[in-house]
Amino acid sequence: MELNEQLVTAIKRKLGELNLSTVALGCQLGLSRRTLDNIFKRGHRKVTPATYKKLSDWLISEYATADQKESQLVATQDK
Template sequence: MDNLIKAVMRKKGELNLSTKALAENTGVSQWTLSALFRGKRIRIYKSTEKKLNDWLYTKI
C-alpha cells in the first residue's frame, strides 16, 4: 500500500494537481486522500485502492 500512495503522490505532483482535483478525478474523498498522504490512515479499503490504481493506470 505504501508504494501505491507514493506513486499517487508522485503523479499528483507531476500533474500539479491539488488534493481536491485529485479527489474529483479519482472518486476518492479529499479527506481520505489527505489522511493517506499524511500517514494518518493505515488501512485502505479495496474500493479506494481500486480507484487509485485505475486512475494511475490511465496516467501511464
C-alpha cells in the same frame, strides 16, 4: 485492503507531475479530500477495496496515457 508505500509514493509523484491538488484528484476519482489527506499526510494505509481500485486504476491510466503520448511524439519526430 492495504496500500503499500510504493503505491502511495507513485501516486504522490504523479500528483506532483500533473500539478494536481488532493481536492482535484478527489473530484476525479469520487473520493473525499479527507480520505486522501488521511492516506498522504497521516499514514493511513488500510482503505476500502473501492478506494484501492480507484487509486490504482487512476495511476495505471495516467502512466498508460503518458506512455502513449510519448510514443506518439517519437513517431511524429521520425517522419
